[in-house]
Amino acid sequence: MNPFSAPSRRRERLIALALLALFMFCPPMLLIVDRLPGLLGWLPLYLFVVWGALIGFTAWLVEPPKEP
Amino acid sequence: MANVLVVDDEPNILLSLEFLMSHAGLTVTTAPDGETALLRIADASPDLLLLDISLPGISGFEVLEQLRRSESERHLPVIMLTAHGREVEREKGFALGADDYVTKPFSTQQLVEKVKALLAERAP
């Protein structure tokens, strides 16, 4: 199978996105965000923004291409 | 006395051809390129044309083509001179209506004989 064909690329991209999401939601990043200066902390905002971006990316990746 | 127009862009070759033709008892006119050659044909109305192919500006082939298309000079005998020894050009020359074809470097004697023969053929 052609490694550059659409479904296979989609698989690879989704896996990469999942790994990225895992990284963004795990301690090293969290500790960095949690220690940012600010009265109430930026952690909730950070989580929601990353979450939203993730959903957007997923929707974009899994949407079947318009042209076959 | 027959008049020969010699066309070549190499001054030394032009010089040698001029000497050869006048030594053979012909009147010689020279032209260094195609445009001058057409002008000379118009005012000197030569009896024969020695025409190099690679000329700056319009090439020897183009000169020949124009000659064969014109009313007055359609039958002017033409000997093509070329430094490219390739068959295609020889064929192209004959197709365009050249009477003879001489590859450089040529034998001077043969060239003179060819010129004389052509002039005699055309003489009334």
Next chain:
Amino acid sequence: MRGDWVVIGTAFCYLALLFMVAAWGDRRAEQGRSLIGSPTVYALSIAVYCTAWTFYGSVGRAAQYGPSFLLIYLGPTLAMLLAPFTLRKMVRIAAQQRITSIADFISARYGKSSRLGALVAIMALITITPYIALQLKAITVSHAVLMNYPLGADITLENERFWMDRSFWIAMVLAVFIILFGPRHLDASERHEGMVAAIAVESLVKLIAFLAVGVFVTFIMFAGPGALLAEVAATPALINSMRLENVPGGATGWVGMLLLAFLAFFTLPRQFQVLVVENVDEQHLHRASGLFPLYLLLINLFVIPIALAGLLLVEGDPDSFVLTLPLSAGLEGLPLLVFIGGLSAATGMVIVETIALSTMVSNQLIMPLLLKVKRLYIGRHGRLADWLLNIRRIAILLILLMGYLYHALIGDSYSLVTIGLVSFAGVAQFAPALLIGLYWRGATRQGATLGLLAGFFIWFYTLLLPGFAQSGWLKETLITQGPWEISWLSPYALLGLSGWDIYTHSLFWSMLVNVSLLIGVSLFTRPTPLEQTQAALFTEAMHPNLQTTSLWQGETTEGALHALLIRYLGSMATQRVFASQTAQPVTETDAYQRPASKALITRAEQSLAGSLGSASASVLINSVLRGEALDVESVLTILDTTSQALEYNRQLEQKSQELARVGEELRSANERLRELDRMKDEFVAMVSHELRTPLTSIRSFAEILRDTPDIAADKRQQFLSIMVLESQRLSRLIEEILDLARLESGRLTMKPVAVNLTKLAKQIAMPSSAYMRRTVLGLSFMQRMLPPLSLRTQTALSRSLLTYWKMHENLLTLNTQR
């Protein structure tokens, strides 16, 4: 306005509406015009994940433990991201094998083992009962808050008889409701379309209700998020409430909870039901993998504002903030909407969970027992089909009663989130057997069984038992000092591992033991042939060419199969199985004689599996077959050849693509060579032209001198000097050609000298400028604009440059001639 009858009336109206939606969905399904054939409905049905625990408990957890509540939703977000790989495979397997529940799935994977299925079913019952209790508690508490506000909602169960207890009646009403529209068909692998439609509606209702409270609190009680945050910032006690330090267990607890939610999302029986069993179309998974996380994000958007507002404005249990905040503002309608939203969340969960559990109970627990009692299945021609449906209905009632009992006896000592998380950790024990079994063919039944048992035991010891202790059933010292005062056995700090939050601690030990035993024991046990086949069918499920090949080898008659199916499935389902038989109906005696085809046996088994579970179906088919029942060897061979052939195919395709690529390269190389050849011809022609020109002069003058002895002396002199000059030109040309050859082979050493580039360019441009003007290949030479450039190069090279130009000019002449 907030009278008891208004509230109860609204709740009943809402349930009636749900029932109508469900009935409508079922009718549409019968007409073949499915209501649920869209990814959006599918995503909404998955949102049954958000229970009363989300609806009330998220705010409570956010108020106590900061952003950690989000982990319960980030885990499933990650899981849905991987849905096109993991879930899709599960969906395909479930469709091929007519899987009815997660217990059935695990049992089928490990050789259709009825014992393993029963084990999973019992574990699911134990872990999920508290979770159902939690929903009943949520409904009761929210109702009490609604009625008693502003008094506290302390409902003391001990003081009342159970028939005075509202939760008991709630459980009974729900049981009747679920029995009415739950198990309508015997075939549990068939979709409960009505149920799914109702669940989708409930998901919408709870989302709208929660968003309504969120908007009200944030934008009406406060003047927007900015005003709310400003007030929080002015309250020193709340400044650090949303920081990581508030999360139990800190960074470790964070990761543990994320993993817990990730695993539980796959293994919660209700999630397995909606994700896998009720899936209509594999393609829906793709869209849902974006839509479902979006739902989660939306329903969590206002959790933090509500929690902070509740901490600022109202006293009391944070789990009730969603209700008490609008109540404190003196509203009437919004609290009722919130109550309905919470009711939606709770009933949705209870409906799907009890249906999933009742299927497990009937197929994995009761059915295998019935089959053991020979009298029942060999003997009389009873209507076992009706029996089975009744078993499921009774199971629904019993499960709800168990939930009520749990709630009545120990439910009070836990907050909502705690019960939920204990259940999560329990069902997470299914994950290794499920997920590893999906990809590793070597996982065996013994490995899975031991891993499950050990993991479950550790879960029980480290989470459930301490819960009992906190309820006062056991001594508190069990937690603080360990059993028999052996401190390293303390349930919250096993082997002295302390400092972690209790869930991460429990998850770590149970998963460690569970996975180690699954892998370790599998490596040292031999699977039976049936296990090997099932393992192959599960792990290779995504191969495009793989079909459930006929496994059955033994012989039976159509009559025997017919009788078996009639007894267990009823005449309708039996007719469907036999419908695709081409032969016209025959007399019973004829049918008894005719041997059943392999395809028919397979269809019969699938149909039985869809109703009774794969393990029981396998036992039943075996009971009517004569001879070697399963041709496992040949099935394995077929599977292996199929995957080998696929692999060869792939390699072949790769090779041919490579060949095509090499061919293309060769073609273009050939093209280049041809082009080079043409250029070489041209070059040779040019060089010969350049050589012929001086040679012509030399020969002509030499012949003239030879043939004209009487030539004038000055002429002779002139001709001779021309001949010398032309000879020099000739030898220079030859030198340059040799230079060129050396330059190309790299043997020419460069000795740079300064060259005036402007002059050189002028030299090049001058002789041909008249001609250049007339051709399309114009060369503009702007003398004034050129600065006096100078370039260091080799003299020979600058001459060569001129020569090249000359050749080029000739080439141009040729080009225009053509």
